[in-house]
Amino acid sequence: MNDDGIKIGLETHIQLDTESKLFCGCSTDISDGPNSHTCETCLGMPGSKPRTNGKVIEYAIKASLALNCDINDMVRFSRKTYFYPDMSKNFQITQHEIPVGEDGELKTRLGNHEKKIRIKRLHIEEDPARIIHKGGDITSSDYTLIDYNRAGIPLIEIVTKPDFRTPEEARRFLQKLTKIMEYLGIYDPSSDLSIKSDANISIEGGERVEVKNITGTRGIEKALKYEITRQKNLKKRGRNIERETRAYNSSQEITRSMRQKESEAGYGYILEPDLTKLEVTEEKIEEIESDIPELPDKKRLRFMEEHGLKKEIAESLVTEKELADDFEKLVKKHDTVLTANWMTKELKKTLNYNDLTYKQADLESEWLSYIINLLEQNEITGRNAEKLVRRIVEKPEDPSVIVEKEDMLKADxxxxxxxxxxxxxxxxxxxxxxxxxxxxxxxxxxxxxxxxxxxxxxxxxxxxxxxxxxxx
Ligand SMILES: [Zn+2]
The missing domain is CATH 1.10.10.410 (Arc Repressor Mutant, subunit A)
Structure with missing residues (x-):
């Protein structure tokens, strides 16, 4: 799919892992049932005043630095006209004139080919409320519910230049972006937090089409493939590809027209008068930078160099920060090759089978050390070692207790x-x-x-x- 002058740009919204919302003290915990965490500010009542959550600014700067962006020396917010029930004050607070970060880049790999994706900007904005259409979609539902728990949840929006040429490149980019945010500790993939993208797609001779509301990393490739095929078919039949906004329907895996694209003027941006501008000093940036951990690419290279690991094994270990950290703990006591192979094959296979991340499985590194030691000392058969891993992944428990109880060591x-x-x-x-x-x-x-x-x-x-x- 790399012919036809395909150009794709992404605008990705990531919900940040903070305790409280962006402009009020309401909890971001959405597990207590609809509309349980709201106040006059996130309900947009007249006279209510927003106050900025400092953690969000810190996270946005952190993310900007990790994406090699220049950081602007001032944080300002703007109002964007937004007339819809999920934004009860009729405007959304976002950043328009000055984003937190600009002109960054992220390198992704597809096979052996490395590609640089330019980041245009990274800015902060508030999430609207959640709308639930009962008994159908927006045009056919019996009634509609609104949950304001989501109103005011902090988002960062990352806007790329139209540098993608294939849907696969876009998927790889999102996977890598997610991994970096996870490493930074500002996004938790095992929580209810979401990553949503809007994509701008054009092919040779056609106008740019925006596809909204594509969830996650799996959805992006499907949505883009569908939209590119749709545009190519129009072109083949000699029809015009018009500038418009479409919505992605993930259950039907299609895009459908929503509206003709609004112009920027239609949003009626004004600077937010209720929030003062905040200065971002060099010292602040340095302080945040010093808090950024070793990111996956660097870690992979170091693992290859320091531990003599093959690229694929090192790559597999750094997919999760906690897994990589525990690997480094374990190789201090155990054979490097055995530990690396066991963690990336037996352990990861069992985690994948149970649809768990390493963090979610909640295993203690001493437990893994115990099993690796049994393998090193040749005291357990491969079959029983596998059984043991399955047991502790399914239900976290000290493996030495299981071994004792079930007499699992090799027969003498x-x-x-x-x-x-x-x-x-x-x-x-x-x-x-x-x-x-x-x-x-x-x-x-x-x-x-x-x-x-x-x-x-x-x-x-x-x-x-x-x-x-x-x-x-
Ligand atoms: Zn609130």
Whole structure:
């Protein structure tokens, strides 16, 4: 899909992980049921006055720095005309004239190809309330509910230049952006916080079309693919691609027309008179910068250099900050290759199967250390080690307790010998077949030993001992 002069730009809204809302002290916790965290400010009552949450400015500066933006020395807010029930004061407080950050970039990779995406600006704005259409969509629902818990939740909006040429590039960018925000500790993917994008898409000879309301990183690729195909089909039939705003419907995976695009003048921006301008000093910027942790790209390179890891393994470890941090704790005590392989294969496979992030699984690094140690000392079979990981991922528990309770360590010599004698004695036919040279019979006997031992027998060791016993 990289022909036809495709140009895509993204405007991505990220809900920030703060305790309270952007312009009032209401909690951002939305789990208490609709309209439980509201006040005169986030309900937009006449005479109410906003006050800026300093944490949001700090987070926006942090995000701007991580995206290599220039930071403006002043924070100012503006009112954007917004006449709709989810914004009860009829304007949205946003930043128009001066964003927090400008002229940044983010490098993404697609295969071996690295691409630089230019960031035009990063600014702060408030989220509108949540609208729920019951029994249909906006045109067909029986009635509509509004939940003002979301009104005033802080957002940062990140606007890129039209640098994407394919939907895949846009998806990679969003994945990387999300990971960075997570590393910065300003966004939590396991919470209810959302990432939503509006995309501007044009193909050669057509006007720019804006597609609104694309949720998450998975939705972006689908929405863009659909819209590009729609525009190409119009072009093929000799029709004009007109400038308009469309909405993405994720359940039907289509975009449909909402309205002709408004001009900037239609928003009637004015500077917000209820909020004073805030100065951003060099000292403040330096202080925030010193608080930025090592970001994924840098960490990956360091892991490759310092621990001698392959690129794919290092990449897999840095997908989550907590996973990378615990890896570094564990390699102080354990073999690097074994630890890295085990964490990126066994552990991640089990996490993925349970649809959990490492953080969500809530595992203690000492538990992992215990299992890795058993593997290093050859005290547990691969099969039981896998079982152990599954158990602690499904329900966090000290693995040494499980091992003790369920007697999961490898059978030692005499225990294994007893099991093997029992299997040989009760399987005459297989023993005779093996004596006649049938390899399959030996596999059967090993299988019986494994089964009887409950996974505690080491298959190679059992095989060796069975042969020895039978040939005696
Ligand atoms: Zn409030």
């Amino acid at each position: 010599g005499s225990e294994l010998e007893d099991i093997i004698m029992e299997v040989i004695d009760s399987n005459d036919e297989a023993v005779n077949d093996f004596k006649k040279g049938e390899e399959g019979a030996l596999n059967f006997l090993v299988g019986q030993v494994m089964k009887k031992s409950g996974g505690k027998a080491d298959p190679r060791e059992s095989r060796r001992m069975i042969i020895k016993k039978i040939e005696k």
